[in-house]
Amino acid sequence: ADAIKVAAIYTLPVEQQWISRIHKALNTAAERGDIEYVFSENVANTDYERVMREYAEQGMQLIVGEVFGLERAARKVASDYPETAFLMGSSFGPVGPNFAVFDNWIHEPSYLSGMIAGAATESNLIGMVGGYAIPEVNRLMHAFMDGAREVNPDVKFLVNFIDSWYDPPKAKESAFAMMDAGADVMYAERFGVSDAAVERGVPAIGNVIDTSGDYPGTILASAIWHMEATIDKAVENVAAGNFEAIDYGQFSFMAFGGGSLVMDESLIAPETVAAVKAKEADILGGLFRVNVNDQRPVSDN
Amino acid sequence: MAENTVLKLSGLSKRFGSVVANDDVSLTLVKGEVLALLGENGAGKTTLMNMLFGHYLPDAGTVEVADANGVLHALPLGHPQAALAAGIGMVHQHFALAENINALDNITLGSEPLRSLKRNRAAARAKIDGIIERSGLKAPLDVPVGQLSVGERQRVEILKALYRDARILVLDEPTAVLTPQEADTLFSNIRSMITDGLSVIFISHKLREVLEFSDRIAVLRHGRKVGEMATTDADEAKIARMMVGADTPKVARQEMSPGAPVLSLKNVSVSGRSQRETLDNVSLTVNANEILGVAGISGNGQAGLAQLIAGLVQPSSGTIAVDDEDIPKPTPSRMVQAGVGRIPEDRHHEGIVGAMSVAENMVIERLDDPDIQSLGLLRREAIADNAVKLAQAYDVRGPGVDASARLLSGGNIQKLILARVFERAPRLILANQPTRGLDMGAAATVGRRLLEARARGAGIVLISEDLDEILGLADRIAVIRDGHLTEAPTNNREQIGLMMAGAAA
Amino acid sequence: MIRIEPREATSRTFSVGVPVLSALISLAFAAIPLLAAGANPITAYGEMFKGVFGSVFAVTEMLTRATPLIFTGLAAALAFRAKLWNIGGEGQLYLGAMAAVAIGSGLLDISGILLIPIIIVLGAAAGAAGMAAPTYLKVRFGADEVVTTLLLNFIILIFVQMMLEGPLQDPMGLGWPQSAPVLDQGMLPPLMDRMRVHSGLILALVLAGLAQFMLARSVWGFKLRAVGENAAAARHAGINVNRSLFGVALISGGFAGLAGVSEVAGLKGYLTADLSPGFGYTGIVVAMLAGLSPIGVVIAALFIASVFVGADGMSRAMGVSSFLADLVVSVSLLCVLVGGFIAKYRIVRSGKAGATT
Amino acid sequence: MMDLLNILLSESFWAASLRIATPLIFGVLGALICERSGVLNLGIEGIFVVGAMCGWMTVWLGSGLWGGVLVAACAGALFGLLHAILTVPLGLSQHVSGLGITLFATSVSYFTYRTALPNVSSPPRIEPFQALDIPVLSDLPFLGPVLFQQTALTWLALLMVLLVWYVLQRTALGVAIKAVGDNPDSVDAQGLSVYGLRIGAIVAGSALMALGGAFLTMSAFDAFFFGMVNGRGWVCIALVIFASWRPGKALFGALLFGAFDALQVRLQTEMGALVPGQIFLMAPYILSIIALVIAARSADYPRALLTPWFKGQR
Numbered sequence A: 001a002d003a004i005k006v007a008a009i010y011t012l013p014v015e016q017q018w019i020s021r022i023h024k025a026l027n028t029a030a031e032r033g034d035i036e037y038v039f040s041e042n043v044a045n046t047d048y049e050r051v052m053r054e055y056a057e058q059g060m061q062l063i064v065g066e067v068f069g070l071e072r073a074a075r076k077v078a079s080d081y082p083e084t085a086f087l088m089g090s091s092f093g094p095v096g097p098n099f100a101v102f103d104n105w106i107h108e109p110s111y112l113s114g115m116i117a118g119a120a121t122e123s124n125l126i127g128m129v130g131g132y133a134i135p136e137v138n139r140l141m142h143a144f145m146d147g148a149r150e151v152n153p154d155v156k157f158l159v160n161f162i163d164s165w166y167d168p169p170k171a172k173e174s175a176f177a178m179m180d181a182g183a184d185v186m187y188a189e190r191f192g193v194s195d196a197a198v199e200r201g202v203p204a205i206g207n208v209i210d211t212s213g214d215y216p217g218t219i220l221a222s223a224i225w226h227m228e229a230t231i232d233k234a235v236e237n238v239a240a241g242n243f244e245a246i247d248y249g250q251f252s253f254m255a256f257g258g259g260s261l262v263m264d265e266s267l268i269a270p271e272t273v274a275a276v277k278a279k280e281a282d283i284l285g286g287l288f289r290v291n292v293n294d295q296r297p298v299s300d301n
Numbered sequence B: 001m002a003e004n005t006v007l008k009l010s011g012l013s014k015r016f017g018s019v020v021a022n023d024d025v026s027l028t029l030v031k032g033e034v035l036a037l038l039g040e041n042g043a044g045k046t047t048l049m050n051m052l053f054g055h056y057l058p059d060a061g062t063v064e065v066a067d068a069n070g071v072l073h074a075l076p077l078g079h080p081q082a083a084l085a086a087g088i089g090m091v092h093q094h095f096a097l098a099e100n101i102n103a104l105d106n107i108t109l110g111s112e113p114l115r116s117l118k119r120n121r122a123a124a125r126a127k128i129d130g131i132i133e134r135s136g137l138k139a140p141l142d143v144p145v146g147q148l149s150v151g152e153r154q155r156v157e158i159l160k161a162l163y164r165d166a167r168i169l170v171l172d173e174p175t176a177v178l179t180p181q182e183a184d185t186l187f188s189n190i191r192s193m194i195t196d197g198l199s200v201i202f203i204s205h206k207l208r209e210v211l212e213f214s215d216r217i218a219v220l221r222h223g224r225k226v227g228e229m230a231t232t233d234a235d236e237a238k239i240a241r242m243m244v245g246a247d248t249p250k251v252a253r254q255e256m257s258p259g260a261p262v263l264s265l266k267n268v269s270v271s272g273r274s275q276r277e278t279l280d281n282v283s284l285t286v287n288a289n290e291i292l293g294v295a296g297i298s299g300n301g302q303a304g305l306a307q308l309i310a311g312l313v314q315p316s317s318g319t320i321a322v323d324d325e326d327i328p329k330p331t332p333s334r335m336v337q338a339g340v341g342r343i344p345e346d347r348h349h350e351g352i353v354g355a356m357s358v359a360e361n362m363v364i365e366r367l368d369d370p371d372i373q374s375l376g377l378l379r380r381e382a383i384a385d386n387a388v389k390l391a392q393a394y395d396v397r398g399p400g401v402d403a404s405a406r407l408l409s410g411g412n413i414q415k416l417i418l419a420r421v422f423e424r425a426p427r428l429i430l431a432n433q434p435t436r437g438l439d440m441g442a443a444a445t446v447g448r449r450l451l452e453a454r455a456r457g458a459g460i461v462l463i464s465e466d467l468d469e470i471l472g473l474a475d476r477i478a479v480i481r482d483g484h485l486t487e488a489p490t491n492n493r494e495q496i497g498l499m500m501a502g503a504a505a
Numbered sequence C: 001m002i003r004i005e006p007r008e009a010t011s012r013t014f015s016v017g018v019p020v021l022s023a024l025i026s027l028a029f030a031a032i033p034l035l036a037a038g039a040n041p042i043t044a045y046g047e048m049f050k051g052v053f054g055s056v057f058a059v060t061e062m063l064t065r066a067t068p069l070i071f072t073g074l075a076a077a078l079a080f081r082a083k084l085w086n087i088g089g090e091g092q093l094y095l096g097a098m099a100a101v102a103i104g105s106g107l108l109d110i111s112g113i114l115l116i117p118i119i120i121v122l123g124a125a126a127g128a129a130g131m132a133a134p135t136y137l138k139v140r141f142g143a144d145e146v147v148t149t150l151l152l153n154f155i156i157l158i159f160v161q162m163m164l165e166g167p168l169q170d171p172m173g174l175g176w177p178q179s180a181p182v183l184d185q186g187m188l189p190p191l192m193d194r195m196r197v198h199s200g201l202i203l204a205l206v207l208a209g210l211a212q213f214m215l216a217r218s219v220w221g222f223k224l225r226a227v228g229e230n231a232a233a234a235r236h237a238g239i240n241v242n243r244s245l246f247g248v249a250l251i252s253g254g255f256a257g258l259a260g261v262s263e264v265a266g267l268k269g270y271l272t273a274d275l276s277p278g279f280g281y282t283g284i285v286v287a288m289l290a291g292l293s294p295i296g297v298v299i300a301a302l303f304i305a306s307v308f309v310g311a312d313g314m315s316r317a318m319g320v321s322s323f324l325a326d327l328v329v330s331v332s333l334l335c336v337l338v339g340g341f342i343a344k345y346r347i348v349r350s351g352k353a354g355a356t357t
Numbered sequence D: 001m002m003d004l005l006n007i008l009l010s011e012s013f014w015a016a017s018l019r020i021a022t023p024l025i026f027g028v029l030g031a032l033i034c035e036r037s038g039v040l041n042l043g044i045e046g047i048f049v050v051g052a053m054c055g056w057m058t059v060w061l062g063s064g065l066w067g068g069v070l071v072a073a074c075a076g077a078l079f080g081l082l083h084a085i086l087t088v089p090l091g092l093s094q095h096v097s098g099l100g101i102t103l104f105a106t107s108v109s110y111f112t113y114r115t116a117l118p119n120v121s122s123p124p125r126i127e128p129f130q131a132l133d134i135p136v137l138s139d140l141p142f143l144g145p146v147l148f149q150q151t152a153l154t155w156l157a158l159l160m161v162l163l164v165w166y167v168l169q170r171t172a173l174g175v176a177i178k179a180v181g182d183n184p185d186s187v188d189a190q191g192l193s194v195y196g197l198r199i200g201a202i203v204a205g206s207a208l209m210a211l212g213g214a215f216l217t218m219s220a221f222d223a224f225f226f227g228m229v230n231g232r233g234w235v236c237i238a239l240v241i242f243a244s245w246r247p248g249k250a251l252f253g254a255l256l257f258g259a260f261d262a263l264q265v266r267l268q269t270e271m272g273a274l275v276p277g278q279i280f281l282m283a284p285y286i287l288s289i290i291a292l293v294i295a296a297r298s299a300d301y302p303r304a305l306l307t308p309w310f311k312g313q314r
């Protein structure tokens, strides 16, 4: 079959963690020859709708992107181009016939990484630095906190948002401040946090992407998002001519391979590793559901 | 004679767009002489000197300067650096001083290599002290120039030139802002420096000092040199005729008996930011049909008095009344309402909005007037008609009433302001340095207008540092010193001078 | 020796020709990054033209993007006329947008005939308040307005984020920091079916014309110009300088607020913290390019919007990085700036007559 | 209250303040030099980006760290030169040129970065500057640990404060720069070149600004990110007025802002549950405005700021 023409529209540069996962999955599909892939990055909110239409007019078969904050407009565009498949990161539901949604539902591995953090902290204080308090971030933070509390009921959290996606020096300063306040495990939602952790010799937990290669000996574990499952599924459906407006969110779940936990077992106590693995099995077996909480997390005290 | 020539300008021409500022001007300067360069406003005097100094690049012509051995060399044009190196020093009509640095730094600016990491301020100070000693030009060296009086700035400008070992000194209207005493001191200092080998070109509109201090006179008219003569052969009428090309009428002043008071200040104090803006318990009355001359050395509170009458400051104590009506909280518009016409000291800075048209500047004080506006919209025909009428009546010449006021010459700007003020037939007129920098013709116009207003029944406060002007126009004279105002008992020039300087009357 | 002289008179062909020429030259410069990215410039320019003028859609998109720039351009132009350096258009835009959603998203459920004017007026008022505060600090304390308006941009943007996570958050928004949508009847009517261009554009054009008229013909405009050109002379002439400053501050802030209103109630429907890609700052550029003339602002805004929309579309068509669009905009901006100089001044080689050494 | 005191007395707080202040010190000094000569340089935000990108890219391509610093400074100087040509001999609007330079410098950096690295998912890293242990100094009580945590670039920034102060206060060049910013005619009349001085000041100032950017990618962090300058350049434009164009006050202003920011982070962490976190994020900006209202009442503008000067015209 011919390669499917896929376009992606991102509101931030492709290095942004969340976007980088979609970008990676699409690049992989392109390398396999399944798709022809083009993208526009850093598209301003105002311009997003125009770019969607431009791609649709160009005859793209599948348009991938994120429509947080432009939910309505995006759905309007989709209804104007019923022949084009849209797969959009969204907090809302899909609409027929061609507007499917996904999100980074990796709260499960986040929970598991929280268990590791909870066991690792000696000061019982964990620092968390986030970009913006949006549901996609909040939910993973809460899952992480729940996991930590499960193994360590005394654990407390320091939470900080820097209100920027891209200011590693600022994130780093926030992390330093938390470690000054006694945090001895850091949750690295943003670039910069792990760097601060390395400087202070404090362990960190990764999120969305695997950075353990960059910070050997510091990253205990990371909750990883794999967009491949979602993208491959959508591409397959478009190729087969049966793309449907469904919620692809579940393809980010661990059971579909959309989320996974990587851990550096050399840095973690064996009994913790065992407990995490047991919990992982429970999740995969449907015996344990990680709670979803989209509220802005705040520091304990 | 040829051996003694220190400067030779040949065939200098300069155009600015369509304006021919200088047309084939040639001039020589002999060692040790004082050459006065005369001409009406806009005749091209400053332009000629600016070409000599390298600010402007001539369209044609050459400049030759003698070296220490008296040999003439062509001067590279358009480079102040070269002019300075050749021993030319220039004191600019509009001071070229940085106000945020002190006099010492202004004087030494450019004389030290910019690359060097250290300055030798002690040596510089010693040299300046030596120059001050020889020339008698005193100025505070360590205070930012912004805090100096105009007289002090003037001296700093001259020190700048002497510091560079100037052998030729150009003074462009050096006395325009000086008191007669200051001017006398300046000239006697210059005289003493001439014996040290200095040669001087000076520009002035004050014929008295030209006749007193120069050796030779050159006159420019419309950019061309129209004559040269030895000062001994010259008199006022002759010079004036050469400058203007016609005789200038003398201002005639008739005696009048004063009418009712139009302005009374009772024990007014103004707390200004500096001495020049401070008034201390001043009482004064100005009557109709009367010109009160306020004499004084600049910086003694004239600014405070002018601001008070203009409505720009409020008295900290005391009362001010116009036509017997108390004005409790003076503002500019209230003063205008009360019938006060104001001719500001700094016509460019306070008198006009340069970027707006002549016509607009002519109505700027009466925007509430229903003749000018209706329902908040300008009545443009009325404004234009008014402008044409006033321009004609007050002989405001320039590129037209729709052109920017900035393009008018200084004299014409002053006429614009006069037109605006006199047109409303004010009861009281505040005229602050109204003829500063103006040529004889323009100054005569101002004097005539003031006398006409007086004849019509207005009271006039004439603040001036030009004692000749005050003696020529005023009915009564008060001297301002340190924020105090004292009535001068006589119209005696020497005695008033002493009062201005602070000696007991 | 080279000298710069003002031109005596500028012929019409010259004053039109030079900007056009400089726009063309800027395209030549833009070929450099295109070649660097391995794209054929000639094809690229074709795509660029198509991206702005190639279809009704393209043209309406360009107009859509120009609309907020006209508002913010007017905001800067008027304030700058009075030498009131309002760098805070970005923040005032968000204030206007916040007011629009605060009122328009359900607080007042009334008919559009009433609701739209209320949104417009209160949005403008919010922007005006955002400029009144720095003006007060300037007049009362001498606090430089460049600093205060600039810093207020940051403060307001953070404040918007706070509101969007708090009182203004859409309860139906699933926790995403965005406001509830403006009611349908509160939306500025679109100008064309299926296109985004909306009646905010008409409002912008009318206000630009009005501003031009008032500046030239009204006493208010007279005073404003006088204060801006020479505040000391204006004060001496009896003009209340502070009142003029406050007046223009309110209007300037109001225009910037309207940019926010128009983006929210004309285009997006609700407020997010990334509503504006720097319209407030670009407005300053627009205003200065326009020589601070309100009608000029319209032209400059259309120019900037055309270049951006064209270059953005072109980057996609050519498969080069979309950062190219901003690059092309900045290059044309600088070229047009220089072009404006060449139209006003000439560079003369001179000195042969006088130079001897 | 106790907490606040603890924070203010802790070494790590002051170390963080100095770290946060470092890019601002570079930036505000750079802006100060430009404005002292009479030219506003709103290109600063973009020049930060260029400095950040070029410095990092040079090191990433294999040069040493100081090589990166040098390239960053040169790149900043180059964009400064462009601004200087547009605003000094051509006398064009300093606002438009500056904002145009910001847009130009930013987009060139981004475009170059993306064209050079089309397919990165995570920005490549370099080995950044490490904390510098200066023997005697780091043994000082309190101050030692504050300074000991800083890298060579922070030391360079502090050195630059001294240097700029010295040049402005003690050298003929400094006097000339101050004079040309107050009244260009004064400089012209003394045979110095107005154009030369202004162009030089803008080029040098822009080079300093670029170092502020380079600090972000080579010391504060070790990779280049889009948008990472995040308004720091604009803050410098504000700080230079707060500092009344004086290097000493500029250092003070930058440190004050840095301290507000460091405090903000700590308070948000501790009290984020009680009030919205954004209150703290706003704090540095609000406090800066308050400081301006209190301190800079008589901000003493270089009189010739924003006014172009042409030789032979009046």
Ligand SMILES: Nc1ncnc2c1ncn2[C@@H]1O[C@H](COP(=O)(O)OP(=O)(O)OP(=O)(O)O)[C@@H](O)[C@H]1O
Pocket (backbone or CB within 6 Å): B016, B019, B020, B021, B039, B040, B041, B042, B043, B044, B045, B046, B047, B048, B093, B410, B437, B439, D312, D313, D314
């Ligand atoms: N920089 C300039 N640009 C345009 N025109 C100029 C410039 N300088 C001088 N002029 C023109 O040259 C003419 C001569 O001006 P200049 O200043 O030399 O007169 P002046 O004799 O010094 O007059 P004043 O006695 O008032 O000082 C003026 O009429 C003016 O039109």
Ligand SMILES: Nc1ncnc2c1ncn2[C@@H]1O[C@H](COP(=O)(O)OP(=O)(O)OP(=O)(O)O)[C@@H](O)[C@H]1O
Pocket (backbone or CB within 6 Å): B040, B041, B042, B043, B398, B399, B406, B407, B408, B409, B410, B411, B437, B438, B439, D313, D314
């Ligand atoms: N910058 C300028 N550009 C164009 N024309 C100018 C400029 N400055 C002055 N002029 C022209 O110069 C003429 C005279 O100006 P100038 O300032 O020399 O007058 P002035 O009589 O010497 O004034 P003052 O006595 O105040 O020195 C005006 O008619 C005006 O057209």
Ligand SMILES: [Mg+2]
Pocket (backbone or CB within 6 Å): B041, B042, B046, B410
């Ligand atoms: Mg003159």
Ligand SMILES: [Mg+2]
Pocket (backbone or CB within 6 Å): B045, B046, B047, B093, B172
């Ligand atoms: Mg003159």
